Amino acid sequence: MHRSNRSIDVPRVSPLLAWLAAGAIILAGCSGAASPSPAASAAASAAPSVAAGSPSPVASASAACPIPPCDQPIVIGVSQALTGDKSDPGTAIEHGYQVWVKEINAAGGLLGRQVVLKEYDNQSLADTAVSQIERLVTVDKVDLLFGPFSSALTIPTSAIAEKYKYAFIEGAGGAPGVFQRQFHYTFFVQPATAEHQADPFVTYILSLPAAQRPKTAAYPQQDDPFVKATEDGAQATLEAAGIKTVYHAVYPPTQTDFASIAAAVKASGADIVLGGTIFGDAVAQVQAYASINYQPKAIYFTSGPSTTGPFEQALGSKVNGIFTGDGWIQSSKATGNAQFVADYHAMFPKEVDIPGEAAEGYSVGQVLLAAVTATQSLDNTKIADWLHANPVQTVQGPIGWDSIGRPNGSYLLEQYQSGKLYVVAPANDPNKGADPVYPKPNW
Amino acid sequence: MNPELLIQSVVLGILTGGVYALMASGLTLIFGIMRVVNVAHGAMIVMAAYVSWVLYKTFNLDPIASIVVVMPIFFVAGALVQWTILRRLGGRDLTLTVLVTFGFAIILEGLQGSLWSSSFQAINTPYSLSSFEIGGIYVPLVRLLAAGVALVLLGALYLLLARSNLGRAIRATTQDPRTAALVGVNVEQVTMLAFALGVSMAAAAGPLLGMIFAFYPATHWLWIGKLLAIVVLGGLGSLAGTFVAAMILGLAEQVATVTVSLDWAPMVFYIFLFGVLIVRPRGLFGTTARESL
Numbered sequence: 001m002h003r004s005n006r007s008i009d010v011p012r013v014s015p016l017l018a019w020l021a022a023g024a025i026i027l028a029g030c031s032g033a034a035s036p037s038p039a040a041s042a043a044a045s046a047a048p049s050v051a052a053g054s055p056s057p058v059a060s061a062s063a064a065c066p067i068p069p070c071d072q073p074i075v076i077g078v079s080q081a082l083t084g085d086k087s088d089p090g091t092a093i094e095h096g097y098q099v100w101v102k103e104i105n106a107a108g109g110l111l112g113r114q115v116v117l118k119e120y121d122n123q124s125l126a127d128t129a130v131s132q133i134e135r136l137v138t139v140d141k142v143d144l145l146f147g148p149f150s151s152a153l154t155i156p157t158s159a160i161a162e163k164y165k166y167a168f169i170e171g172a173g174g175a176p177g178v179f180q181r182q183f184h185y186t187f188f189v190q191p192a193t194a195e196h197q198a199d200p201f202v203t204y205i206l207s208l209p210a211a212q213r214p215k216t217a218a219y220p221q222q223d224d225p226f227v228k229a230t231e232d233g234a235q236a237t238l239e240a241a242g243i244k245t246v247y248h249a250v251y252p253p254t255q256t257d258f259a260s261i262a263a264a265v266k267a268s269g270a271d272i273v274l275g276g277t278i279f280g281d282a283v284a285q286v287q288a289y290a291s292i293n294y295q296p297k298a299i300y301f302t303s304g305p306s307t308t309g310p311f312e313q314a315l316g317s318k319v320n321g322i323f324t325g326d327g328w329i330q331s332s333k334a335t336g337n338a339q340f341v342a343d344y345h346a347m348f349p350k351e352v353d354i355p356g357e358a359a360e361g362y363s364v365g366q367v368l369l370a371a372v373t374a375t376q377s378l379d380n381t382k383i384a385d386w387l388h389a390n391p392v393q394t395v396q397g398p399i400g401w402d403s404i405g406r407p408n409g410s411y412l413l414e415q416y417q418s419g420k421l422y423v424v425a426p427a428n429d430p431n432k433g434a435d436p437v438y439p440k441p442n443w
Numbered sequence: 444m445n446p447e448l449l450i451q452s453v454v455l456g457i458l459t460g461g462v463y464a465l466m467a468s469g470l471t472l473i474f475g476i477m478r479v480v481n482v483a484h485g486a487m488i489v490m491a492a493y494v495s496w497v498l499y500k501t502f503n504l505d506p507i508a509s510i511v512v513v514m515p516i517f518f519v520a521g522a523l524v525q526w527t528i529l530r531r532l533g534g535r536d537l538t539l540t541v542l543v544t545f546g547f548a549i550i551l552e553g554l555q556g557s558l559w560s561s562s563f564q565a566i567n568t569p570y571s572l573s574s575f576e577i578g579g580i581y582v583p584l585v586r587l588l589a590a591g592v593a594l595v596l597l598g599a600l601y602l603l604l605a606r607s608n609l610g611r612a613i614r615a616t617t618q619d620p621r622t623a624a625l626v627g628v629n630v631e632q633v634t635m636l637a638f639a640l641g642v643s644m645a646a647a648a649g650p651l652l653g654m655i656f657a658f659y660p661a662t663h664w665l666w667i668g669k670l671l672a673i674v675v676l677g678g679l680g681s682l683a684g685t686f687v688a689a690m691i692l693g694l695a696e697q698v699a700t701v702t703v704s705l706d707w708a709p710m711v712f713y714i715f716l717f718g719v720l721i722v723r724p725r726g727l728f729g730t731t732a733r734e735s736l
Contacts, residue, residue, distance in 0.1 A: 083561035084661060253703040254658040254665055259455045259583065260700035260708075267448035280563035280657050287565075290583040291572040295452075310562065443572075 018310050065112030066376055073114040074143045074378065076101075076368075077136030079157060081149045084124025087252050088279045088310050089303065089357045090149035093171055094119065096361020097146055102153035104365065109373055118142055122153065129153045133160040143378050146364050147186075149177035149357065150278070151194065151226035158186045167383040169367050171360030174407075175225035185384045189363045191327040191396055191409035193224045198274065198424050200302045200413035201323055203270065204436055206241050212438070214271030214297055218247035220261055220285065221276025221302075230302045230325075231276040238274075245269050255281060262288035272298040279304045283314040284437045290318055290443035296324060297439035305414070306356030308421055319416040321440030326414050327396040328359040329423050332431050336366070337395040353421075363394035447579050452697045454510030454580055460693025461590035462651050463645055464668070464686045467673040468597055469644030475617045476637040477529070481538045483547035484645055485667035489552050491517060491649020493559055496566050506566045506650040513646040521642025525635045548663060555660035566653040580594050589651040596647050599684065600640075613637045617680065672712040676725050677721050684728025691715070 057262060059286065075272060078097065081090030089394050102113050109115060118140055122129035136142045137160065145161055146347055147170020154173025159181070161168035161420055167187045192199075204213065221231045228250075239245055247268035251261065252307045252379050264275060275285050282304025289296070298321075305324035312319055328334075330353065335375040340362050344354050370392040371383040391400030397406050411426035415436055422433040470484045481487075494516070495509040504512070523549070533632045565571075573584040598681055604610035616624035624630045652658060652666075678682030692712055700708040703733045717728055 083556055085563075085659070087659075088563070112648045249705045252709065254662075254709075255705070256665075257459070257660070257661065259459075259586070260452050260697045261705065263448055263451045263581070264701045267445045267451070280659075283563065283565075284657050287567075287572055290581045291585075293574070293576070314563075314565070315568070409674065420550045 077142035100365025218270035457696035464689035465593035469641035485663035492653035517646030528563035583658035678729030
């Protein structure tokens with residue numbers, strides 16, 4: 001009796017649940033990093049948040065308000081990576097938007113009307129971002145749009161903006177995939193596109209005397225369009241110059257264990273590392289290298305070091321010697337930067353170090369302000385046409401765009417020294433604050 | 444292939460496998476007694492990692508020492524959840540219980556996100572990046588400590604199940620709840636205690652996870668996927684099987700990282716899982732699961 005009961009029970013229940021488990025795993029795999037976060041959903045379904053400044057719209061129409069209804073705010077729609085794996089830089093961009101909105105409202109608004117951001121959290125998920133942009137345009141009927149963090153989210157969302165002919169001014173989508181479709185309405189607000197981000201680093205490495213110049217390089221990189229463009233560009237140039245690739249591997253955005261990767265990079269004997277990173281993976285790479293005492297002569301990360309505060313908090317003195325490429329530095333002498341820094345600190349007093357992405361977000365606002373003011377219009381086509389023809393002064397310096405929204409400048413080489421991020425190249429840049437240090441001090 | 448690198452990855456694989464075994468032990472224990480896959484197990488581990496992280500930041504309490512604090516808290520919380528919610532679903536459709544634990548996972552993830560944001564976190568102690576070298580092979584101190592702690596806790600769990608009255612009652616209930624009840628086991632109470640024990644094993648694994656891997660609220664989906672692969676490979680309900688499977692998968696993952704490719708490393712879990720489901724649906728230790736637990 002007992003035996004027969006078990007023989008029925010065990011084989012039937014176990015495979016059934018095993019398959020159930022398999023189903024759960026597939027489900028988990030599909031949602032993966034991608035998991036739905038209830039907090040995020042709640043935020044997404046909540047009423048639009050008034051980002052900053054006075055929530056009450058200006059009371060009356062005036063000559064300074066050419067586009068009625070003057071008692072209604074201008075609404076700018078945003079789908080941002082506020083949670084998920086891109087949340088650190090995504091939140092930083094959002095802070096940049098908010099500082100700009102507060103400033104513009106304090107100065108009387110845009111075309112005399114107050115500005116509010118209607119923001120949704122896309123949880124760092126491309127599909128969610130797409131449906132949110134679709135909703136912002138068709139249901140919420142926002143006046144204007146700002147872009148999300150990262151190329152991975154900008155590539156799909158910019159197609160929606162293009163479809164509805166909305167100017168898509170974005171501070172963090174510079175991968176080739178953003179521009180391949182030759183959109184008219186997308187404008188990338190950084191000095192140059194992703195494939196050129198590591199150019200200043202590559203130029204610097206190749207400028208070293210032959211005896212010092214590294215002979216081998218490793219390219220551990222996240223599976224991300226921006227990262228791929230930057231890394232491929234740098235790798236091609238370095239290889240052409242004779243710097244051999246000894247390690248190249250792509251890991252998923254959800255990778256959290258870097259021990260074996262670090263061991264493999266170390267075993268490759270690479271002189272320098274070009275880490276294709278977003279944020280958390282840059283931190284984890286440094287920790288993994290340090291824990292096995294791998295001391296590259298130079299290390300460059302595509303993204304991560306520019307999110308200054310969280311990066312320094314995570315790594316402490318291990319930041320020293322790390323290179324990155326960016327268009328902005330907190331001490332920048334660019335027009336308007338001092339005001340941005342002051343306003344940022346007033347709004348986010350805890351953040352002593354302002355992340356580079358915040359400056360990118362703020363620049364997006366500056367670009368919109370210039371275009372709307374010049375055209376005296378909220379017509380997205382007029383705004384896009386104007387931006388194709390006119391450069392704009394931003395805290396990242398002047399930025400102008402070609403016919404498909406690619407900026408035409410170049411990046412700065414930045415390096416952490418004594419716990420602070422400095423512009424170290426090009427030599428003639430007015431913001432250069434230190435000379436590059438090579439080889440890197442040990443972790 | 445560089446032999447030193449291969450040995451390095453084997454060392455990392457063994458140490459990581461030990462921690463995986465601790466993470467999965469509670470899951471297999473809960474399955475054994477309740478026949479329910481606790482989908483929230485990964486979220487519970489991540490929750491314990493957060494609690495340990497907070498204790499370290501606020502009171503400078505060492506994450507390994509914090510295990511002593513988080514285990515009883517999670518034990519009580521697990522007992523409460525089982526007694527007040529899961530017990531009421533007992534005897535009904537098992538999938539309902541799975542759905543409830545799925546709901547717990549989502550609630551825990553949301554709670555973590557609202558309390559601590561969704562940024563990457565890690566418990567960085569002064570010794571976090573220390574390691575020692577033996578013949579060119581680096582042994583990260585944190586992984587060694589974590590594997591050691593995992594082994595001690597798994598040994599204690601094994602002894603508890605094998606030697607104590609509670610353990611005997613749990614094993615009896617796992618084998619056949621009706622007969623266990625007939626010989627005087629309070630099945631409801633034992634089930635509650637076993638669930639609480641499983642949750643406290645998750646709690647013990649949390650601080651270790653927090654020291655080794657970066658974590659954020661959504662990471663539990665990745666973990667529950669890996670842990671289910673481990674317990675299915677080991678044979679659902681078998682503690683010994685879980686240990687062996689965790690070692691195999693931990694090793695396979697690290698070795699694949701350095702020998703095959705990074706893309707394939709995470710896939711190793713699922714390749715093993717599908718292979719086992721096709722060839723041996725009960726898992727490695729499935730047939731002896733009920734007795735050996």
